[in-house]
Amino acid sequence: MAKKIELEILNPRGEADVVPREPARRLKSLEGKTIALIDNNKSGARDFLNVIRGYLQRDVPGVRFVELSKKFNEQHRMEKYLPQLPGIDAAIYSTGD
Amino acid sequence: MWSIHDCYDLEALNIPTAAVVCTGFEPIAVSESQRLGMPALGWAVVPYPLAGLAPAEREVKAQAAYPALVNLISQERSNGGAPRAAHDAAAQQKTIRLAGDSVNEVLERLSATLNKLRWSDGLPLVPPTREAVDEMLRGTSLPPQHVVARLYPNEGKATVEKIAINAVMAGCRPDYMPVLIAAVKGIATPCFNQEQTLVSTGSFFPTVLVNGPIAGKLDINSGRGLFGPGWRANAAIGRAIRLIIINIGGSWPDINDMGVMGHPGKYTCCIAENERASPWPSLAQELGYAKEASTVTMVPGLFLGYFSTVGGSKPEDVLQPLCEQLCSAGTTSAFASWTETLVVLNPVHAQMLKDMGMTKEEIRRYVYENTRFPTETYHRMKRLIVEERPDDRANTISTWPGSTVSMHASPDQIRVIVGGAEGTQGAFIRMFLGLMATHEIQA
Numbered sequence: 446m447a448k449k450i451e452l453e454i455l456n457p458r459g460e461a462d463v464v465p466r467e468p469a470r471r472l473k474s475l476e477g478k479t480i481a482l483i484d485n486n487k488s489g490a491r492d493f494l495n496v497i498r499g500y501l502q503r504d505v506p507g508v509r510f511v512e513l514s515k516k517f518n519e520q521h522r523m524e525k526y527l528p529q530l531p532g533i534d535a536a537i538y539s540t541g542d
Numbered sequence: 543m544w545s546i547h548d549c550y551d552l553e554a555l556n557i558p559t560a561a562v563v564c565t566g567f568e569p570i571a572v573s574e575s576q577r578l579g580m581p582a583l584g585w586a587v588v589p590y591p592l593a594g595l596a597p598a599e600r601e602v603k604a605q606a607a608y609p610a611l612v613n614l615i616s617q618e619r620s621n622g623g624a625p626r627a628a629h630d631a632a633a634q635q636k637t638i639r640l641a642g643d644s645v646n647e648v649l650e651r652l653s654a655t656l657n658k659l660r661w662s663d664g665l666p667l668v669p670p671t672r673e674a675v676d677e678m679l680r681g682t683s684l685p686p687q688h689v690v691a692r693l694y695p696n697e698g699k700a701t702v703e704k705i706a707i708n709a710v711m712a713g714c715r716p717d718y719m720p721v722l723i724a725a726v727k728g729i730a731t732p733c734f735n736q737e738q739t740l741v742s743t744g745s746f747f748p749t750v751l752v753n754g755p756i757a758g759k760l761d762i763n764s765g766r767g768l769f770g771p772g773w774r775a776n777a778a779i780g781r782a783i784r785l786i787i788i789n790i791g792g793s794w795p796d797i798n799d800m801g802v803m804g805h806p807g808k809y810t811c812c813i814a815e816n817e818r819a820s821p822w823p824s825l826a827q828e829l830g831y832a833k834e835a836s837t838v839t840m841v842p843g844l845f846l847g848y849f850s851t852v853g854g855s856k857p858e859d860v861l862q863p864l865c866e867q868l869c870s871a872g873t874t875s876a877f878a879s880w881t882e883t884l885v886v887l888n889p890v891h892a893q894m895l896k897d898m899g900m901t902k903e904e905i906r907r908y909v910y911e912n913t914r915f916p917t918e919t920y921h922r923m924k925r926l927i928v929e930e931r932p933d934d935r936a937n938t939i940s941t942w943p944g945s946t947v948s949m950h951a952s953p954d955q956i957r958v959i960v961g962g963a964e965g966t967q968g969a970f971i972r973m974f975l976g977l978m979a980t981h982e983i984q985a
Contacts, residue, residue, distance in 0.1 A: 450648050452640045455670045457707045458633045459698025459790030465579040468553045468619050486928050489592030496604035523551035535615040536552050539562035540545045541592050
């Protein structure tokens, strides 16, 4: 009987350092809160958020909004945009297309 | 999917978020949230598309997503020790053992196993044994554990050894290693924009462009058929870059490489500039590198196009067919002002233009001035992809009837090299979201 041919190969995968991080605490209520409505400047996203905005206005007393349209080819960290999002309590983010 | 990244940033600032993700894009949202270490990031899934909807259709989609969006920002969420991706277990192994009754059986098992693990480009692979990888490492003086860069989408560490393993799998020779290392640096250079060009729906194909004496030493084809088959260096270097993106970056189609159509250039795309046949300084020299230096320019290609002309006695006889073809590259032409265009003139066309007294700078200027759209067309094409904003370039240009706008914002966005051989054909690579990144090749 012929001998088995064996091969040992090295793993080609790159290691990635993943640091687990818990998400933010959620809001107990949206009443009187400021919601950021953020889109990535692609077609359809802002129109979609406008409908969501209408529902929140209808359902949540005192809710306020700030809007940000962030160009999809910009990869700056969100810290850079915080001055355009003063006092926000939560964010809804829509990608268009 | 940068929205998930942005939501992660906001969550880290203690701002709860809810994302809207269209169907077909959930896998990349999952992949991104896991990579970032926050699998509890949440999104509402909406049927694709969001663009071009009638108000009633939009209403239906928004109504369905609304409760989930409210819940996502108002109900506690936790990572809760979410399980890692199934194929991660194998990723932790240092080696894999394979056995068979014949060489062919073992090689078939190698390809089948690595393909199943998504560690392959689908073609048969050369086994990366310890011996073969050690031999590959002889091609560089850098230590095996040296981290050259981190590659998207998983921000995997591209150590010299991991680059060597993938180089073996692609069929490289050890002396290709310095080219691969410079190419990896190019991909990770911020202007290349790997965060988007490696994952975009746009089907980008990273192209390795080699300049300098190393191209001749490694026999990288710069002449006839430079984008085609037949040369080991072109084939294997380009293939190694794809395997590096798959294995070190962690990229996989329909998971986090969202290219809708894909591109044959994603298997391999490596060329050299035909410097011997060029009447002008090379691209590397234009960028300030010495003639003796060898460089790699990583090109985030989106569109490889061709034009044909027999030439003539005036610059426009050669350049106008190029300009017309460039303008025909569709909607993304309206975004040329964000990026660069690489023109590949064949040596005959290059010499004709040189004999007409044209420099590369004058060619760039000609192309800039003659790749124009009616302003109305420009606006229409742009609106198909983005909402126009007050700070858009489009709003700085004339809206007079009959006015036109150049595709590029400046002649500097057009680069010219010489490649190929005698004939009527020339080529160009259009980019979209990234810029070319050049690094000198170190031994």
